[in-house]
Amino acid sequence: MKEFIGTFLACIVICWIFAFFFLGLIVENIWALIILISFVLAVFITVFIKQESRIEELEKKMEELLNNKED
Numbered sequence: 421m422k423e424f425i426g427t428f429l430a431c432i433v434i435c436w437i438f439a440f441f442f443l444g445l446i447v448e449n450i451w452a453l454i455i456l457i458s459f460v461l462a463v464f465i466t467v468f469i470k471q472e473s474r475i476e477e478l479e480k481k482m483e484e485l486l487n488n489k490e491d
Contacts, residue, residue, distance in 0.1 A: 423469060428462035435461070 435454045 424462060424466045427465045427469070428458060431458035431461040431465070434458075 432454060435457045439450055439454055
């Protein structure tokens, strides 16, 4: 959960900077849009980070199994 919160906050900052430069005059309720986009980005990034850690764990297990099979 800590990873998600950190990712979510980073996405809020990135979206805020983007919105400050590009969307400030276009959208009336800018904060709702920033929070929504940040939430979606944070979900995607967190899923990819978790998937990457799972893949690394599987690679370690496969290496251990191959080493045990060779011995």
